[in-house]
Amino acid sequence: MTGTQRRLVVVSNRVGPLNDEGKAGGLAVGLADALRKRGGLWFGWSGNVSDKGTFSELSTEIAGTTALTTIDLSEAELEGFYFGYANRSLWPLLHYRLDIARFDRQSDRIYRSVNQRFAARLFPQIDDNDLIWVHDYHFFYLGSELRQCGFTGRLGFFLHIPFCPPEILTALPASHDLVRSMLAYDVVGFQTELDRRNFASFCVQELDGEELPDHQIRVHDRVVRAIACPIGVDAEGFADFALSPEAVEHEEMMRDIAHGRHQIVGVDRLDYSKGIIERLRGFEQLLEDYPENRGTSQFLQIAPLSRVELDAYAELRTEVEQIAGNINGRFATLDWTPVQIMTRGFTRKALAGIYRAARVCMVTPLRDGMNLVAKEFVAAQDERDPGVLVLSRFAGAREELSEALIVNPYSSEDVARAIQRALTMSLSERRDRYDALRHAVFTNTAGHWCAAFLRELEGAPPQ
Ligand code: ADQ
Numbered sequence: 001m002t003g004t005q006r007r008l009v010v011v012s013n014r015v016g017p018l019n020d021e022g023k024a025g026g027l028a029v030g031l032a033d034a035l036r037k038r039g040g041l042w043f044g045w046s047g048n049v050s051d052k053g054t055f056s057e058l059s060t061e062i063a064g065t066t067a068l069t070t071i072d073l074s075e076a077e078l079e080g081f082y083f084g085y086a087n088r089s090l091w092p093l094l095h096y097r098l099d100i101a102r103f104d105r106q107s108d109r110i111y112r113s114v115n116q117r118f119a120a121r122l123f124p125q126i127d128d129n130d131l132i133w134v135h136d137y138h139f140f141y142l143g144s145e146l147r148q149c150g151f152t153g154r155l156g157f158f159l160h161i162p163f164c165p166p167e168i169l170t171a172l173p174a175s176h177d178l179v180r181s182m183l184a185y186d187v188v189g190f191q192t193e194l195d196r197r198n199f200a201s202f203c204v205q206e207l208d209g210e211e212l213p214d215h216q217i218r219v220h221d222r223v224v225r226a227i228a229c230p231i232g233v234d235a236e237g238f239a240d241f242a243l244s245p246e247a248v249e250h251e252e253m254m255r256d257i258a259h260g261r262h263q264i265v266g267v268d269r270l271d272y273s274k275g276i277i278e279r280l281r282g283f284e285q286l287l288e289d290y291p292e293n294r295g296t297s298q299f300l301q302i303a304p305l306s307r308v309e310l311d312a313y314a315e316l317r318t319e320v321e322q323i324a325g326n327i328n329g330r331f332a333t334l335d336w337t338p339v340q341i342m343t344r345g346f347t348r349k350a351l352a353g354i355y356r357a358a359r360v361c362m363v364t365p366l367r368d369g370m371n372l373v374a375k376e377f378v379a380a381q382d383e384r385d386p387g388v389l390v391l392s393r394f395a396g397a398r399e400e401l402s403e404a405l406i407v408n409p410y411s412s413e414d415v416a417r418a419i420q421r422a423l424t425m426s427l428s429e430r431r432d433r434y435d436a437l438r439h440a441v442f443t444n445t446a447g448h449w450c451a452a453f454l455r456e457l458e459g460a461p462p463q
Contacts, residue, residue, distance in 0.1 A: 008040035012135035015044040039065025046070035080110025095273045095367040119145030128153035144184035156457040157185040161369040163195040166202040183222040186460035189229040191369045191396040196228045232445040238379040242352035250353030262297040265358040269306040275366045275409040280323045282415025355380040360422040364409040370396040378441045386434035388422035403436035
């Protein structure tokens with residue numbers, strides 16, 4: 001960090017690690033890339049539950065130029081804040097899943113109190129010259145709580161997941177409070193134009209706000225800048241991973257087990273937003289509609305378990321295993337198993353090798369903020385013989401990666417058609433599409449995303 005640069009203070013639910021190639025989770029991957037380059041303070045939950053009730057442990061760890069500071073949650077906070085409000089209410093709702101979102105007053109209360117407690121612990125560690133950058137749906141209220149403490153410096157917020165339309169968000173009992181609290185930030189960033197527009201619509205339709213030029217929104221006496229700032233990956237770094245001995249070993253292993261068959265892969269946390277069930281149905285449809293793929297293609301789904309404490313996730317796991325089992329039961333032969341599901345994590349180098357061995361990568365979420373797997377897959381490809389990306393129209397990445405084969409994940413016929421097209425695509429078309437995708441992924445990297453957001457925040461007028 002140079003002397004003239006303001007210190008960067010990042011707040012996110014999970015902190016670090018700054019260097020861990022085995023870590024799953026897009027947010028950690030994106031931020032670690034950014035903080036390693038700039039340095040500063042990273043503050044959030046330790047991942048630990050302390051039995052001391054509301055008493056919090058503050059632990060500080062210095063990693064290179066970045067101090068990592070964390071506090072514990074109590075058992076009641078873990079349940080109400082993390083599982084309850086963040087992951088039973090906000091996650092499904094913001095992913096347009098009103099049907100499974102659950103709301104209760106107690107979780108709402110605990111969520112706000114955790115935001116308040118985090119703000120109270122952070123406030124003594126910062127000063128008004130710092131740039132505070134708060135991340136994601138766990139901390140909507142943190143900015144307004146910091147203002148309550150008396151913080152008058154620059155405050156930014158970035159939402160990693162979608163922002164649903166006001167017609168859906170208003171089902172949240174305290175939706176007005178939630179969006180009003182976002183106005184305490186100077187800059188609010190979204191993954192896509194669509195998300196930004198949904199936020200602006202909420203402010204206009206529900207809070208009597210007004211859109212001003214230059215992406216500013218006024219609500220009563222507050223003006224906030226709302227921008228679309230799509231996250232990227234460390235494309236050069238990931239491309240290097242793909243050439244590492246560990247990647248090459250995994251790539252070769254994949255090719256060996258394929259016995260010349262086409263490998264189709266999917267890599268996602270086991271989450272209902274990722275469309276894994278629909279993807280399996282699409283693959284089954286491929287085997288029905290295009291029988292030449294029986295015995296000549298196989299589908300590997302890597303799906304590390306996530307939020308297993310929640311019913312919706314446990315049910316999803318059972319359903320995925322059942323559907324995969326049914327497809328295998330129906331189509332497998334003595335020497336061919338069409339679908340393989342793995343829930344283990346891989347190092348990032350191993351993943352890069354797996355992506356490189358894949359002829360097709362399926363990124364077909366029903367709704368996704370961005371989806372970094374799509375970008376990593378592109379970064380890992382061999383330009384002489386690149387694989388094909390099949391991408392959902394409902395992934396944020398679609399706005400930048402329009403040269404992928406874009407599908408409606410709800411239509412198994414559409415998904416099957418796209419896989420078939422990918423498997424039979426000429427090398428020259430694969431290369432042409434890959435060139436365009438590569439350009440997008442290497443132009444807007446994690447570093448660009450971070451710099452673009454911080455430029456906006458630095459330029460924000462003081463409170
Ligand atoms: P996620 O929902 O976690 O992130 P995504 O963007 O796809 O989704 O990131 C997943 C990350 O985990 C990728 O970097 C991937 O490589 C890694 N990963 C997945 N499976 C793995 C495995 N088995 N082993 C090791 N690593 C694995 C949220 C939003 C997204 C948004 C990101 C970043 O939901 O829409 O893109 O934040 O803003």
